[in-house]
Structures are given as C-alpha cells and as structure tokens.
Amino acid sequence: MAGDTPFExxxxxxxxxxxxxxxxxxxxxxxxxxxxxxDMERINWSLRGLNRIxxxxxxRPPRPPITLAMLAALKRTLNLANPFDAxxxxxxxxxxxGMMRFGExxxxxxxxxxxxxxxxxxxxxxxxxxxxxxxxxxxxxxxxTAKPGETQSVFLNQQGETCPLEALRNLARVVPAGPQDxxxxxxxxxxxxxxxxxxxxxxxxxxxxxxxGWGTSFGHSFRIGGASFFLGQGISxxxxxxxxxxxxxxxxxxxxxxxxxxxxxxxxxxQRYGL
Numbered sequence: 001m002a003g004d005t006p007f008e009x010x011x012x013x014x015x016x017x018x019x020x021x022x023x024x025x026x027x028x029x030x031x032x033x034x035x036x037x038x039d040m041e042r043i044n045w046s047l048r049g050l051n052r053i054x055x056x057x058x059x060r061p062p063r064p065p066i067t068l069a070m071l072a073a074l075k076r077t078l079n080l081a082n083p084f085d086a087x088x089x090x091x092x093x094x095x096x097x098g099m100m101r102f103g104e105x106x107x108x109x110x111x112x113x114x115x116x117x118x119x120x121x122x123x124x125x126x127x128x129x130x131x132x133x134x135x136x137x138x139x140x141x142x143x144x145t146a147k148p149g150e151t152q153s154v155f156l157n158q159q160g161e162t163c164p165l166e167a168l169r170n171l172a173r174v175v176p177a178g179p180q181d182x183x184x185x186x187x188x189x190x191x192x193x194x195x196x197x198x199x200x201x202x203x204x205x206x207x208x209x210x211x212x213g214w215g216t217s218f219g220h221s222f223r224i225g226g227a228s229f230f231l232g233q234g235i236s237x238x239x240x241x242x243x244x245x246x247x248x249x250x251x252x253x254x255x256x257x258x259x260x261x262x263x264x265x266x267x268x269x270x271q272r273y274g275l
Contacts, residue, residue: 012051019043063218066225070214071096071162077208083186086174087196088204091184093164094138095222098154099230099244102219104140105184106198113195115180117142122179124168134158136165138183145247152245 019035026034035043074092078085091105107113123139138154146152156164175186175193182195198219206216223244230240 012047015047063220063224064215065228066092066096066217066221068162068225068229070209070212070217070225073212074205074208075162077211078204080170081174083175084204086171087184087186088201090164090167090171091196091201092205092222093159093162093167094154094156094184095219096226096229097159097162097164098138098156099223099226099240100138100154101144101223102198102202104143104154105196106201106219107182107195108198110194110197113182115141118195119183120180121172121177121183124183126165134165136168143245145245154245155243 019040023033023035026032071092075089078089080086080089091102094100095102095105104119107118119138119140123141125137125139126134127137128134134157136156138156140146140152140154143150143152156168158165171184177185177193181193184196185193186196188194202217202219209215209217227240227244230243231237
C-alpha cells in the first residue's frame, strides 16, 4: 500500500511487456529511450530474482479440459432447433475439434464484432480431401499467433455424433444469415442477427455442465480438451501442433490429466516380449 492507493502483484512477464511498450512508444515519438542499457541491465537482474521468488506460484489454477463425454452431454441437453442453442453447439464443436481459442468463435460484446477481425459466414468452406472425405475449413481473418493481414485456417473433420460439420450445417439452417454476418450468430426475438458474446455462451455451457454434475469450465477448456483428446488417442504431436496452430511446443501445457490416458500409450508393452 502507498497512501490510499492499493497495488496488486504483477507477473514478471507482464512487467517486461510494460517496459517494452514504454520503450517502443518513446522511439515511435522520436524521443530517446527512457531507460539506458545499464538501467535495463539492473532491472533485468531484479526481475530474474523476482522470477525465482515467484517460481512455482500460479496466479490461477490450470484450466480444466472439456472432455468428449461433456461435449456429448452438451448436445443431449441443448435444443439444436433453437437459434441460441444451435449457435452455442456449433461454437463448442468447432472449439473442441478445431482446438480453437474461444475468442476466435465469440466476441467480448455485441458491438465488438468486426468482419476484418472476426469470422463471418463467408469464411467457411466445405470440401472433400484426396480420400473423398468431407471437411470444413474456417479461414480466420485474424488470430493471436498470426501476423497482421495473415489468414490462419482451421480444418474440421467428421466426428460421429459430435460432428462439427453437422453442427455448422445445423447452424446455417436454424440461423440463416448473409456472407458478412458473424459465423457464430443467432437471431433474437426481433429477428436481428446477433454475434455470440463469449460470457453469454459460457454461461449457457456451464449451466448445462453443472446440471450434469461437472464443475465450471472456461473458454480455453475447449482448446485444452481437444488437444488432450487427440494426444490421448495417439495422434502425432506434430499433427496436433499444426492443427492447433501452435508455433512451438507450447501445446504440451494443454495436456491435462495424463493419468487418464497413460494406459493408451504405456500399458502392457511387456506382453510383446511374452512377459
């Protein structure tokens, strides 16, 4: 505390971002850098020490994954003929099977939708691969790991009862819309097209999951759950990395509850040798 002003702890990584932003702003204005090389050296020494002190402490617990059973329960409960529920279901399927960030299928508020940043109906393509199997491609006009102006594509395949392709087709039937309208949208009682707001969608999802006896999930739980499911089924980590659009091995932190899938990879290998 300093006087009447409360201060909250800030992560070391956040401090570094603040300092970099401050330096960039000064340079952009044609001003000299606010901190000299020696200043930065002293600050970095302090930050490294602070990082060691904070090591092992998390500001929040790891996000739990959405599982295939939870996804199936969601479908059984939602009314897929209802515009709102049809949109929530399509979001859930695409986020899980496409390992998408929930911010890529939703907006923070109704007025925040922008077709230059958010996916529209025109950004969806259905086709068949070289084996004749159907797929859907979602072209994201903007993404967290994309360069400005770069389009990233999400590929979705058939997946049985929780198929994201069928979820998208159902959404198109229940909520018809124009090419520049939000892909993940619904019609209100006035007939107006509304983009799905992140918090509103997660409130509906958690209402269903709580009714089935599960705890609270988060938007990122779908991306975590999809990656964990694919890796648990023995899919090549490189395929998971590419499909999830990770630029590095960062996807490894998305594997949750390894004990639930370890037997798929490790159990009974000694039987190959008659032991």
